[in-house]
Amino acid sequence: MTATRTHTLTRERVHHAWDNSLPPLLTIDSGDTVVFETRDASDGFITPQTTIEDLLPPRPFRGHPLTGPVCVRDAAPGDTLEIEILELQPGSYGWTRFSPGRGLLPDDFDRPFFHLWDLTRDPAPFRRGVRVPLEPFLGVMGVTLAQPGAHSTMPPRRNGGNIDTKQLTTGARLYLPVLVEGALFSCGDGHAAQGDGEVCITAIECDMTATLRFTLHKGRELPEFQFRTAGPLLSRTNSREWYATTGHGPDLIEAARNAVRHMIGYLVREHGLTREEAYILCSVAVDLKLSEVVDAPNWVVSAFLPLSLFER
Amino acid sequence: MTATRTHTLTRERVHHAWDNSLPPLLTIDSGDTVVFETRDASDGFITPQTTIEDLLPPRPFRGHPLTGPVCVRDAAPGDTLEIEILELQPGSYGWTRFSPGRGLLPDDFDRPFFHLWDLTRDPAPFRRGVRVPLEPFLGVMGVTLAQPGAHSTMPPRRNGGNIDTKQLTTGARLYLPVLVEGALFSCGDGHAAQGDGEVCITAIECDMTATLRFTLHKGRELPEFQFRTAGPLLSRTNSREWYATTGHGPDLIEAARNAVRHMIGYLVREHGLTREEAYILCSVAVDLKLSEVVDAPNWVVSAFLPLSLFER
Numbered sequence: 303m304t305a306t307r308t309h310t311l312t313r314e315r316v317h318h319a320w321d322n323s324l325p326p327l328l329t330i331d332s333g334d335t336v337v338f339e340t341r342d343a344s345d346g347f348i349t350p351q352t353t354i355e356d357l358l359p360p361r362p363f364r365g366h367p368l369t370g371p372v373c374v375r376d377a378a379p380g381d382t383l384e385i386e387i388l389e390l391q392p393g394s395y396g397w398t399r400f401s402p403g404r405g406l407l408p409d410d411f412d413r414p415f416f417h418l419w420d421l422t423r424d425p426a427p428f429r430r431g432v433r434v435p436l437e438p439f440l441g442v443m444g445v446t447l448a449q450p451g452a453h454s455t456m457p458p459r460r461n462g463g464n465i466d467t468k469q470l471t472t473g474a475r476l477y478l479p480v481l482v483e484g485a486l487f488s489c490g491d492g493h494a495a496q497g498d499g500e501v502c503i504t505a506i507e508c509d510m511t512a513t514l515r516f517t518l519h520k521g522r523e524l525p526e527f528q529f530r531t532a533g534p535l536l537s538r539t540n541s542r543e544w545y546a547t548t549g550h551g552p553d554l555i556e557a558a559r560n561a562v563r564h565m566i567g568y569l570v571r572e573h574g575l576t577r578e579e580a581y582i583l584c585s586v587a588v589d590l591k592l593s594e595v596v597d598a599p600n601w602v603v604s605a606f607l608p609l610s611l612f613e614r
Numbered sequence: 615m616t617a618t619r620t621h622t623l624t625r626e627r628v629h630h631a632w633d634n635s636l637p638p639l640l641t642i643d644s645g646d647t648v649v650f651e652t653r654d655a656s657d658g659f660i661t662p663q664t665t666i667e668d669l670l671p672p673r674p675f676r677g678h679p680l681t682g683p684v685c686v687r688d689a690a691p692g693d694t695l696e697i698e699i700l701e702l703q704p705g706s707y708g709w710t711r712f713s714p715g716r717g718l719l720p721d722d723f724d725r726p727f728f729h730l731w732d733l734t735r736d737p738a739p740f741r742r743g744v745r746v747p748l749e750p751f752l753g754v755m756g757v758t759l760a761q762p763g764a765h766s767t768m769p770p771r772r773n774g775g776n777i778d779t780k781q782l783t784t785g786a787r788l789y790l791p792v793l794v795e796g797a798l799f800s801c802g803d804g805h806a807a808q809g810d811g812e813v814c815i816t817a818i819e820c821d822m823t824a825t826l827r828f829t830l831h832k833g834r835e836l837p838e839f840q841f842r843t844a845g846p847l848l849s850r851t852n853s854r855e856w857y858a859t860t861g862h863g864p865d866l867i868e869a870a871r872n873a874v875r876h877m878i879g880y881l882v883r884e885h886g887l888t889r890e891e892a893y894i895l896c897s898v899a900v901d902l903k904l905s906e907v908v909d910a911p912n913w914v915v916s917a918f919l920p921l922s923l924f925e926r
Contacts, residue, residue, distance in 0.1 A: 404908075405908050406907055406908055456909050456910075457909050457910065457911055457912040458862050458906055458909060458912050458913075458914050459862065459912060460862070464906075464909050465860075465862075465905065465906060465914055466905060466906045466909070466914070467858075467860075467905045467906070467914065467916065468905075469856070469858065469916075469918075498903045498904055498905055499904045499905070499906070499907050499908070500906065500907075500908055501907070501908065502908075503908045503909075525872070525876055525879075526859070526860050526861060526862060526872065526873075526876060527860055528857070528858060528859045528860065528876065528880070529857075529858050530855055530856070530857050530858070531855050531856045531857075531858070532855065533854060533855055534852040534853060534854065534855075535848065535852055535856060535918070536847065536852075540846045540847055540848075540852070541846060542845060542846065543842055543843050543844065543845055543846075544781070544842070544843045544847060545840070545841075545842050545843075546781065546840060546841050546842070546843070547838070547840045548777075548779075548838050548839055548840065549838060550770050550771065550772070550777075550838060554866040554867065554904075555866065555907065558904060558907055560837070560838065561838075564837055564838060564840065567837075568840070589903065590903065590904035590907065591810045591901065591902065591903055591904070592810055592811045592866075592870060592902035592903070592904060592915065593777065593778060593779045593780075593810055593811070594770055594776075594777060594778045594779070594811070594812065595718055595811050595812075595813070595867065595870055595902065596716075596717050596718055596811070596812055596813065596814075596815045597768050597769050597770060597776050597778070597815075598768075598769065599769055600769040600770050600771060601770075602770050602777055602778070602779065603904065604779065604781075606781075606847070
């Protein structure tokens with residue numbers, strides 16, 4: 303029996319693309335634990351002093367800053383890499399923003415919007431009477447692609463990557479298919495909270511310190527990423543009623559758009575939020591479900607808002 | 615102040631299409647309660663004695679047998695009809711079936727499959743070591759369409775209809791846009807349990823006795839149906855871990871298909887179910903979520919299985 307080890311990778315060195323020619327920063331054995339310090343999706347550009355004016359000049363997105371890659375000894379294509387999420391510690395502040403032309407509603411807003419969150423408080427205050435509990439996870443966890451060259455970190459792929467899956471909180475176990483020798487795992491894009499769908503394209507974005515334990519399953523082939531949650535879902539928000547809006551039609555993206563538009567309408571009308579605040583709240587706390595996908599020609603997408611966010 | 619009344623509609627008279635020329639069986643006032651007896655989706659054809667052989671000769675689907683319509687006095691287009699679900703009592707047995715060519719995986723199975731459920735037990739036994747808690751709701755609740763003629767009950771539309779929304783359990787409040795004078799509400803298609811997505815196209819189908827209270831909101835226009843849950847979600851199944859499979863890609867339906875295929879694989883491999891049993895279990899208990907819909911060109915759909923279904 304070999305003793306397992308704990309390693310640390312600071313946020314000093316990051317990379318911004320999936321590229322299997324990048325040399326690993328670390329080589330570990332199955333069973334080892336790595337503490338990853340990760341940078342927020344703005345790569346440190348956004349600070350607690352940032353205002354919307356600072357964000358107006360368009361800046362090209364280089365890709366998510368990722369900490370890694372980590373080489374797992376003996377990992378080879380056809381294996382499965384298990385990542386147990388032991389601990390997640392968000393930084394002291396977070397941010398959410400949207401811009402015209404991006405996100406699920408690219409044409410619904412004329413101007414960019416920006417919100418800073420104080421993450422030293424949990425639930426984090428949003429506006430008077432509205433608070434969002436923190437359920438931190440990493441938006442990006444992935445292994446390196448087999449295809450040569452530099453690949454954008456933006457789309458999720460068979461390697462995992464930018465999967466933005468909010469249930470990957472502390473205690474969950476993520477399973478990724480290994481695609482190259484050594485697996486070459488990297489992570490980043492910390493989110494302090496997010497709804498299923500992350501509709502405005504940002505969650506509560508933040509720095510994160512993530513403690514992950516790796517176990518290699520030799521010869522267990524996996525088609526796409528899978529995971530096991532730590533326990534019951536929605537442990538922070540599922541304490542009372544939910545309000546749901548829906549969209550129907552033959553196109554699921556358009557149905558999702560309409561469900562979110564109706565939720566924005568509900569939040570403005572019933573809870574006094576501005577449209578911009580409502581869109582932000584949808585992105586960080588509203589869950590999209592596929593309610594109906596078999597009764598052609600129309601499907602139903604539902605947007606679920608936990609009413610526990612509101613003070614009574 | 616007018617006293618409210620309780621009315622009853624038995625399952626003797628049903629209709630099989632949305633048609634605004636159908637005369638109402640009943641006219642009620644806002645505030646009244648109606649007890650609806652509804653027939654199962656097979657219109658009584660399937661009984662506890664039914665075998666797969668009885669179902670082999672293809673039978674044309676006439677439409678869901680619906681109990682109603684009920685005219686709500688003073689309701690007019692532009693109003694909202696609130697339906698409070700006071701009580702739901704499923705019949706003593708239920709069924710789930712699938713056939714090649716239908717459902718989310720029309721090409722994955724060669725032969726039809728059929729399962730009978732004993733609903734006198736809750737959780738209902740499925741196979742050795744697997745039980746499904748009952749969370750009854752009505753698959754179809756709708757008002758009548760403004761367009762003349764007979765319209766299939768199959769697709770969900772702006773009138774609600776076949777919305778198959780599993781969260782509409784006892785205590786929930788459904789809001790429907792009124793589209794014709796009197797609203798003309800009907801319901802049916804009782805489900806004793808279902809996953810978000812109802813992937814094999816049937817849930818645990820059953821007779822239902824539903825007690826619904828109606829409240830008319832004059833002049834409150836609603837774009838599509840909305841609802842408020844009775845309390846926390848998933849009160850029967852969210853007691854321990856969930857296992858999730860995912861599908862990614864540019865087409866959400868194909869991503870949903872792959873997530874379900876991977877879940878079938880997991881259920882066969884890890885829990886010893888046949889592929890057919892696994893598909894059935896996905897339809898009655900696995901929830902589809904939109905995990906990622908903003909990072910083009912790929913989206914992520916997740917299929918969530920509550921591990922509380924399995925004996926430990």
